[in-house]
Amino acid sequence: MGMLEKKTVRIECRSDRWRFVCPRGHRSWEPTNHHFWCASCARTDGVDGSFNELRDRKTGELHERERVRLVTPTGPYDRDLDGGTER
Numbered sequence: 001m002g003m004l005e006k007k008t009v010r011i012e013c014r015s016d017r018w019r020f021v022c023p024r025g026h027r028s029w030e031p032t033n034h035h036f037w038c039a040s041c042a043r044t045d046g047v048d049g050s051f052n053e054l055r056d057r058k059t060g061e062l063h064e065r066e067r068v069r070l071v072t073p074t075g076p077y078d079r080d081l082d083g084g085t086e087r
């Protein structure tokens with residue numbers, strides 16, 4: 001895989017939800033415009049629920065928000081970030 005290639009994460013896919021977790025290992029994250037946000041972290045005292053790197057439990061790698069291509073059943077989550085936006 002090339003350095004510039006984005007990691008595709010199907011955010012509503014069960015197997016991807018198990019594989020990709022927040023830095024503390026939760027699966028209760030969701031994307032925001034420029035970060036991710038984890039409900040479990042947000043409930044923890046002294047922990048900010050937002051984070052920027054998704055952890056791949058299979059490889060142990062961290063994937064920055066901008067290096068992740070999020071896909072939903074209806075298409076790309078980040079239409080504006082992934083290009084193809086008509087101006």
Ligand SMILES: [Zn+2]
Pocket residue numbers: 022023024025026038039040041042
């Ligand atoms: Zn978390």
